[in-house]
């Protein structure tokens with residue numbers, strides 16, 4: 001029964017900042033969301049993604065019932081939980097019996113809750129007896145794990161969010177915080193406004209929005225971070241800006257590093273990194289002279305074939321300057337996913353075990369086995385993500401369980417991943433949204449509860465554990481992940497170890513937490529003093545939090561003792577290695593990939609809210625204007641982007657934020673919103689030798705113009721999810737097809753497609769049926785000789801559907817008429833004319849993209865305001881942009897700076 005509005009305090013399900021949210025609901029449906037003022041990560045703030053959570057998750061896109069495919073090539077059909085899980089248990093048991101425990105694998109996610117993770121780990125290692133359990137954190141945090149462990153002795157970010165605000169000098173390397181950790185970036189903006197003397201350095205090949213806050217931006221050549229950090233250390237040594245006393249008292253290995261960095265003279269470093277000597281010198285000086293120095297980093301360092309070296313080279317700088325273990329100082333890796341930390345804590349990478357233990361360590365295995373009450377844990381090393389999918393591809397893995405991740409979009413070298421999934425005898429996908437690329441390959445689809453519907457705990461970037469609370473029940477048959485996993489495990493137990501007491505007798509997520517937490521006792525991450533009740537009474541807490549502790553631990557290593565064998569931190573002397581191997585280097589451009597402000601990964605959730613496409617509407621490749629000129633390309637041209645592994649057809653645009661020789665493409669596109677296998681059809685599977693994290697940031701690519709003269713534009717209002725599902729397959733035969741959502745109050749599906757020749761009339765007729773253009777109040781124009789055909793449907797004086805084929809000049813004008821909700825009689829005779837707008841009609845909406853999603857303020861309006869002389873405060877006052885979540889403020893600042901440059905030029 002729905003009851004009046006209630007509020008449940010929970011957390012945001014997106015990034016590792018880990019903001020607290022207040023979910024407004026009626027006990028059945030989520031109605032709204034607000035920032036939790038009492039949560040220490042965000043104190044009430046939310047970004048553009050967090051504040052629109054309640055607008056996402058369209059039920060038409062949710063997985064609602066278990067579905068089973070009874071044979072390859074057949075369609076899946078709906079089933080019940082008992083049949084689904086019995087079937088899965090039977091297949092897993094048989095596979096294990098016939099081919100051994102290493103013939104099955106689990107591929108899980110940094111977006112699971114700690115309790116979910118724990119259940120999966122116990123299932124894989126204790127019951128199945130395999131270490132083949134890895135997670136998408138392999139693509140995300142595994143280089144940071146290696147960096148922390150080998151340099152400091154434990155996988156623990158030593159700092160906290162207040163340190164960021166207090167620091168005198170901040171180095172942000174390979175992190176676009178303005179987009180990827182926006183609320184933390186808001187906190188940094190405020191700190192910098194209070195203390196403008198705080199110095200911020202950004203190291204990123206691209207000029208991102210994060211650079212708007214930087215005193216110094218080093219646009220290094222892709223992949224040259226190790227050289228940069230060694231070059232900085234070279235200068236620190238030369239100038240005497242190191243802390244010899246700290247090095248002597250608390251570290252080991254400095255001499256070897258000192259020897260190595262002799263080779264990284266300023267001239268050599270500046271040349272390798274493609275930056276000026278002055279900038280390099282200034283960077284070293286800012287770090288060397290700062291009373292406190294803190295570094296933040298993310299995927300620009302981790303996602304690299306030298307990710308471990310990058311991490312340790314940066315940590316070297318902190319150890320050499322003694323900038324760790326004190327306020328405002330330390331190496332602080334930002335975690336991407338909301339519970340990437342929980343995954344590391346519970347041992348959810350193939351080489352880890354719960355409680356920051358190692359699967360390769362016999363003592364650790366014995367400890368965990370004893371705690372679980374099993375004879376032994378498996379010894380054979382497990383496979384990491386890339387290796388795991390290779391093993392699926394060559395048939396070694398015969399049953400694969402995927403939960404809360406979309407590998408058919410997010411792994412590199414997608415052609416191979418799709419082949420692997422297609423060939424795998426049994427694929428289980430435990431998912432909240434049935435729309436993902438991976439679900440297509442599911443032989444068994446298990447509907448999972450999602451944000452607002454599940455309970456457990458998560459750990460954010462600053463080691464802070466929050467209690468995630470359930471607001472509403474999951475829709476239809478969907479169930480929380482831990483309960484699906486434990487239910488399956490109990491059924492598998494009866495087949496694999498009949499008669500023995502269950503290892504999975506958990507009544508709720510709290511029971512899992514209670515069992516798990518003791519595995520952390522007396523270890524570096526000790527959180528055995530925490531409980532749901534304590535988190536409810538005292539709020540989110542940072543580990544370590546031992547039993548009896550009154551509060552969590554804000555900062556690690558204050559005493560200079562490190563959890564290594566000798567108690568000393570370790571310098572590492574890894575030489576710089578170029579990111580591109582030879583075969584990649586033959587391609588003239590380096591492709592860099594990463595995040596957009598308002599989208600999350602494969603867009604299964606954010607892609608259900610039309611408003612979130614307002615900022616960036618579709619997949620576009622960014623190239624420096626010089627590269628466009630050299631290739632005789634213009635903004636908006638369709639190009640074929642190709643690498644050694646695959647190709648993609650998409651639009652190109654001029655992008656001044658990248659240097660010549662580089663290309664930029666958001667990571668979010670898979671096969672659904674853009675025809676082709678998405679961004680990752682291009683990326684390389686090469687990985688770091690220690691962390692096994694793949695090189696997702698650099699691939700050699702080439703760009704060629706394509707001629708696809710026959711073009712189509714379509715827009716249809718309403719029921720966007722079901723129309724998307726029905727229409728997407730109809731565009732398989734087009735060379736180019738881009739689908740997106742648009743609008744706010746009245747969402748619509750928008751499609752652009754192109755091919756060399758016109759498609760069969762029957763295909764167009766099928767498309768028209770889905771667009772509701774086959775009958776009713778439809779204006780039509782056809783010229784079959786030129787393969788031109790146009791349709792506009794008008795209801796109650798408003799355009800509700802459009803299809804222009806063969807000739808699309810009027811598309812933007814019609815789209816703006818649709819948006820404005822008008823199509824009066826005067827205009828009607830022009831609707832199907834081959835013109836971009838009727839003569840003398842200024843109807844074309846020049847609003848451009850939506851900068852401020854909260855208050856719906858367009859780029860056009862902001863630019864007009866700037867032209868009228870408004871500054872940031874004036875724009876905020878008059879247009880209200882940037883006054884709610886603030887996610888658009890860096891971009892508005894950039895427009896203001898461009899305007900200043902233009903007037904001075």
Ligand SMILES: Nc1nc2c(c(=O)[nH]1)N[C@H]1C(S)=C(S)[C@@H](COP(=O)(O)OP(=O)(O)OC[C@H]3O[C@@H](n4cnc5c(=O)[nH]c(N)nc54)[C@H](O)[C@@H]3O)O[C@H]1N2
Pocket residue numbers: 015016049140173174175176177179180181203204205206208221222223224225298299300301335336337592593594595596597598599600601697
């Ligand atoms: N809006 C949004 N926010 C997110 C996510 C999302 O999908 N959408 N995902 C979350 C997750 S899981 C993660 S892991 C984080 C990722 O957060 P970030 O790592 O901040 O985001 P990215 O855009 O992937 O990459 C950051 C930057 O690395 C730069 N870079 C590329 N190559 C190099 C290099 O060789 N050296 C250096 N120094 N920099 C380089 C890129 O130009 C890019 O600007 O974001 C989290 N937050």
Ligand SMILES: Nc1nc2c(c(=O)[nH]1)N[C@H]1C(S)=C(S)[C@@H](COP(=O)(O)OP(=O)(O)OC[C@H]3O[C@@H](n4cnc5c(=O)[nH]c(N)nc54)[C@H](O)[C@@H]3O)O[C@H]1N2
Pocket residue numbers: 109110111136137139140141299303336337403404405406407409410411430431432433436448449450451481593594595600601602603604605667679680683696697
């Ligand atoms: N080219 C390129 N590729 C990249 C990256 C890059 O920078 N460039 N970044 C990499 C990084 S850092 C990451 S973290 C990965 C992310 O890659 P993925 O893990 O594939 O990303 P998501 O789309 O977030 O996948 C999570 C899935 O879980 C589903 N889901 C949501 N909530 C729940 C739930 O409660 N239970 C279950 N069972 N399912 C749920 C969502 O619908 C979604 O399909 O991408 C990697 N791929």
Ligand code: SF4
Pocket residue numbers: 012013014015016017018019042045046047048049050051180181182183184
């Ligand atoms: S910064 Fe935004 S996406 Fe990240 S947790 Fe906070 S509200 Fe969610």
Ligand SMILES: [Mo]
Pocket residue numbers: 139140141336337
């Ligand atoms: Mo990530």
